[in-house]
Amino acid sequence: MAWPTDIVKLSRVRTLMEEQDLDALVVRAPDNLVYLSNYWCMKGYDALVFPREGDATLIALEPQLAEAQRNSWTKDIRLFKGYDEKDSRPPQFRSLDLAIRVLNEHRLTRRIGIELNMGTQSADRMVGEPTTATQIFFDSFRQIAGEVVDATPLLNEARAIKTAQEIERMGLANELAALAMEHVRDHIRPGMKESEVGAMFEGFVHGVGVGYKGKVEMARAFTLVWSGKGIATFTATGDRPVQEHEPTLLEIWVCADGYWTDLTKNVCPGELTREYHRLLDLLLQVFNEAVSYSKDGASFPELDRLTRARIAEGGYPGQPSHPICHGVGARAHEAPYAHQAGTGTIRKGMVLAIEPGVYWQGGGGLRLEDNFWITDAGNQKLCSYPDDFRLARAAGQTR
C-alpha cells in the first residue's frame, strides 16, 4: 500500500544517525526495508541505502518495479535482475554490488551502519523461505568503508517509538485479527482439528485482508493452535481435536503490509469448566495489573518481576518460561524486551505485547496477550477481541 512519507519517523532516524556520526545506513532485512522505505520485498534480496542527508536509494528486484514505484518513499530506484544471462550468481550478489556502487557514487564511505547483529528478521512477502545475510555481505562493506558499525541498536531505538502512521497501520492488522477471531468463534466446533482452526483463521486474514478497506495490499496470518490438554508453553499446532468446555488457544501473528500484531486469543465451545474459570480469573487479574503498570516512565525489569510475583502468589511460581513483555511493530517481536536482569524504561509511543501465561503440569493452561500503545493517558489496547473470552462467547451466542 502507498502511504505518505512518514517524515516524523525518518527525521527521528536521521537525528540518531547524526548523534552516532553515520554517513549512511545500508539495510536489507525486510522489516527494516519496510520501515525506512515502505517497500516490502518479495524475496529478501533487496536493499536500501539511506544517507543521513539527501534521498535514499532503493535497490529492488526488477519484476517488482511497479510495486516499488507505487510504494517506495524514494524515487531513486535501481534494479537488479532475478535471472541475468551473463551472471550465474544468486540475485543477492547483484543487489550487494549495487549497494556498494551507490555508496561509492555518493562518497558515503567514511562511516556506515549495517545490520551486523540482525538476529531475527520478519518475513519477506513470499514467506516460507526468507533470505539471510551472509559472511560475504558483512565483509563487502568493510572493504569499501573507513568504518563499519552495527546499525541494529540505532534501528532498535528508532523503531521502539511509533509514529501516528505506524499506529494506524498496526490498527489495520488488529482489526483483521479481531474479525478473524469472531469468524473462528462462530465456526469452531468440538472435534475439529487444531490445524483446521488455524487454517480457518489464516485463510480469513489472507482472503478478507488483501484489499481490506482499500488500505491493505498484502495481509497474512500465522498461528499456533492448541486445545485443552494441548495447551502448553510452546509446541506446534497438531491434529488434536477441539475440546468442548475447554479453551482453544490461538497464538496469532497478523501482518498487514509489513506491520504486525502479536496476540493470544482464546475461544471455548460450551461452558468453561470450574477449573478454567478460576485460572482465567487469576490471569485476568495479573494481566490487568501488568497493563495498568505499563505507562510512560515505568521500569521494564520491574514489570517482569511484578508480573512473575503475582503469578507465583496465585500458586504458579516460576511461570511462564517465556518473556511476558516485548515490543511489536515492523516485526511480531522486536525490542524492547522486559527482563528482570535487564534494563530500560517504558516510553510514550511504544507498543508493547503483554502476555502472562500459566501452564499446568501434564497439559492445559492459559495465556492472555494483547498489544498496548503507551500514551499520555496510560495505554490503549489495540485489538478489540476481549481477553475475558467468556464475554466473547456470550456475544457469539446472541447472534
Added chain:
Amino acid sequence: MAWPTDIVKLSRVRTLMEEQDLDALVVRAPDNLVYLSNYWCMKGYDALVFPREGDATLIALEPQLAEAQRNSWTKDIRLFKGYDEKDSRPPQFRSLDLAIRVLNEHRLTRRIGIELNMGTQSADRMVGEPTTATQIFFDSFRQIAGEVVDATPLLNEARAIKTAQEIERMGLANELAALAMEHVRDHIRPGMKESEVGAMFEGFVHGVGVGYKGKVEMARAFTLVWSGKGIATFTATGDRPVQEHEPTLLEIWVCADGYWTDLTKNVCPGELTREYHRLLDLLLQVFNEAVSYSKDGASFPELDRLTRARIAEGGYPGQPSHPICHGVGARAHEAPYAHQAGTGTIRKGMVLAIEPGVYWQGGGGLRLEDNFWITDAGNQKLCSYPDDFRLARAAGQTR
C-alpha cells in the same frame, strides 16, 4: 514426524567431511537442522554439532524437548531456555554458548565448518519470523577453532542427491499439493479474489496435511495466486477477481515436516480462450522437451540454453526472466541451479524443479512447473496434478 535414521544420507555427509578434512559441522539454518537431525525447530535458535565421528549433539529450545526426543536422530540433546531469569540476552546466544562448549568438550576445534554463505534458508516451524545468523555467530567460532571453513558447498553437494527416505517425504508434500489443487479446481469460481483462492489452497494443506496418513506432523503451504491479466513473472497475490475462460495460476510451496515441493499449477473456470490454447500448447512442448532432456549426465548450462531457445523460437525471445531449473528438497529452492553461464551436470538422485514460463506484455501468460526425480530410467514426475490443465478441468467436470 519420527523417521528412521537416514544412514545413507549421514554417511554421504561424513564422506564429504573426510574429503574436506573437517572435524565437525555446526549448523543452525532450520533446513540444515532437519536435514542432519530430523528435528525441525520452532524458532530458528537451535543448532546441531555434527562431528565426523561419533554422535551428534542437538542444541534445542527447552519447551521443544518432547519434540526433540520424538524426532531427533541423536539422543545427545542439550537444552537452552527461552526465558532465563539470570540472562537477559536473546535465546540464540545461549544456543551459541552451548555449541561452543560441545566443540570444546569433544576437542573438535581443529577445523570446523559453519554456514558462512547460507544466503537463504527455509522456514522454522513458526514461519513468518525466521531467525538469521549474525556477525557474532560467525566470529565466535573463529575464536575457538584453529580453522573455520564455509560448510555451504559441502551441504549443497550432499543435499543435491536425495535418498529413498527423502523421496518418500517429498512424495507426501506432493500428494498434499495434488489434493489441494483438486480442492481448488472443484471450488474456484469466477469473481473470487486471488487471495481467497490462495487461502483455500493453504488452508486445505494445513487443515488436512497435519496428521496426514499418520505420517506428517506439520504441513504448511505458501502460494502466490494470479488470474488472467494478473499473471506476471513475479508479483504479489492481490484482490483481482478470478477470470472465467482464463487461467488462474498458483505458485505453490508445500512443506511436510521440512521437506518441500515447488510447483506451478493452473486452473481455468470455463472454456480456455483460443489465445491460451496456443500458449499452453507451446509451453507444454517446451516443458516436455526440457523434462526429456533432464537425465543423468546431461548438462545444466545446456538445459538452460535449450529451453530458452525453444521459447524464443515460439515467439518469445528473452523469456522468462527467472531461472528455469533448480534443486528442491529441504528447501523449495536449493542447489543446483541451471544457468547458461554456469556449470554442472545432472546426476541420478537429484530432484529438479523445471519451470518454463512466458509472460505477455501488459499482463497474462503462463508458467508450468513440476518436480522431477532423476532416475536410471530418465526421471519421474512427483506431483500427479496434470500440467495440461485442460485435462484437470475435464476430470473435474465428470464428477
